[in-house]
Amino acid sequence: MRTTEHFFTVPLDHSSPSGETITVFAREYVSAAHSENQAAGLPWLLFLQGGPGGRGNRFGSLGGWSKAAAKDFRILMLDQRGTGLSTPADRNTLPLRGSAADQAAYLEHFRADSIVADAELIRDALGAGPWTVYGQSYGGFCALTYLSFAPEGLKEVLVTGGLAPLTGPADDVYRATFQRVAARNAEYFGWYPEDRDMVDRIARHLRSTPEFLPDGGPLTVERFQMVGSFLGGNTRVDSLHHLLEDAFTETAEGTRLSDAFLDQVQGIVSRRSNPLYALMHESIYGQGQATGWSAWRVLADYPEFRPDAEPLLLTGEMVYPWYFEQDPALQPLRDVADLLAAKTDWKPLYDVARLGANTVPAAAAVYSDDIYVDRKLSLETASAVRGLQVWETGDFHHDGIADDGEAIFARLLGMARSGGR
Structure with missing residues (x-):
């Protein structure tokens, strides 16, 4: 494989684009089976990992789902804001913000809505058209936020173990x-x-x-x-x-x-x-x-x-x-x-009406016995997203892509592109 490191400057608060900025890092993975010229013409796949607070995966080699994806995509592995090589947010850096209240106010900008806004700025910076997004666990939650607020940036969406409840406590x-x-x-x-x-x-x-x-x-x-x-x-x-x-x-x-x-x-x-x-x-x-x-x-x-x-x-x-x-x-x-x-005034992370009118091809794996993302709540969410194709299986648990990621990825991509057939 070949890798390329990317650093992007993004607003801390996307509602104030001229205000304070932070850095977001992403690493691009391309299969060495593609020449550099061929790779430049491949479509992009953005992978959103689990978390919150987990940095992007570091691959020593392409395997599992990444091997399957690299046949047809350039993979962009995002260090979501606050993680990895992005501007850090931890016990060492947060006190630099000031009081506990100042630190909490800063962290309000580290949820899925900000991650999605980062992704859209990155997509534009790369000169990419609508891209494929693959979300695992919390990455699936982020993908639903993406479908809610920036569906124009999406070609198709794949989710494994990550259909969040859209409403409720x-x-x-x-x-x-x-x-x-x-x-x-x-x-x-x-x-x-x-x-x-x-x-x-x-x-x-x-x-x-x-x-x-x-x-x-x-x-x-x-x-x-x-x-x-x-x-x-x-x-x-x-x-x-x-x-x-x-x-x-x-x-x-x-x-x-x-x-x-x-x-x-x-x-x-x-x-x-x-x-x-x-x-x-x-x-x-x-x-x-x-x-x-x-x-x-x-x-x-x-x-x-x-x-x-x-x-x-x-x-x-x-x-x-x-x-x-x-x-x-x-x-x-x-x-x-x-x-x-x-905090009582968290902003909405999903637009239920927009999800109900969704036109982006999407497919999700729901694991029947998942102890982290409940099956019943997942299926309720799936039914609220227009056109979302669901594959429910009891063969895997929450980390299914670690066991047979290649087959799971191929199945979901095929479902999204064929309307679930």
Whole structure:
């Protein structure tokens, strides 16, 4: 493959184009099977990754969906604003904005509406016509925003595991996902009954013995529950078993959690590399109302997920206020997070009427047992987008494109171009 790096200057606030600017980075990937002249004539595909707060994928080689796409497209991998090589937004840079209120006001411009406006400026800068957009997870949410506010920039849209609810409070999302995560726990422990005992053993150990991650932050029971993020994967779910199998070791001080285990857990539970995920996660459901730490409030209705419960259940991608107390990388941002959770005047992210009149060819994969993006809510959204072709499958979970991305991409592109036939 060949790559080209692009840096773009965009307004912080697209409603004030002459005001402050930030940088957005994107990397172009082209298959070496195409000559440079051939590549210059290929249409563009913009990939919008999951998140929020995740930088664009870094490919060492083309494989899976990118291999399939590179046969016919130039792929543009966006570092969404605040991530990767784009102007950063983290515990080091945000305090430069001033007070917590100033930082929160700055982050209001880091949602899907701003990402889409960035994409349109980038498309114009590249001299591209309407392009194909492929959104995975949160990238699918952004694709719906694109269809709502700038459909003229789109040739076709593909979505995997990312049909957002167009209306309603965040509470609806978490009620659905807590139920799915509980069911996935039961399924997992049915496969690995020995892990049922191991999870409870680790929890009991953490209640009585202080353990610390390599960054110095405490490993509490509630942080340990976050390893349930593995449950959202197809083959990745088996990695949870591998994580648990060497949790304990014998030391001069008695039985403790092993260094190997603690090192792996830190990579799962720390938000050091993607703080925007914790800061902005619930805001992706905020439209005209405060989210108010929705997952934390809804948790009260699901006591089986409490950290003092036994048997202990593992959680999914929910974000809680204690993240900003227990994660050293997030502690400086606690007041900012509270302000964002209390914000009541979030702008709409979708235009329901415009989606109902959509003319852009679009296709989406809905995973029946997805623990992150609920099937029922996804199908409700699909029915509200005119012409959106849906492929529902139980063969994959949320990260399906990591398992068979080539076939999934080819199927969705064919559906979009044939009207679902």
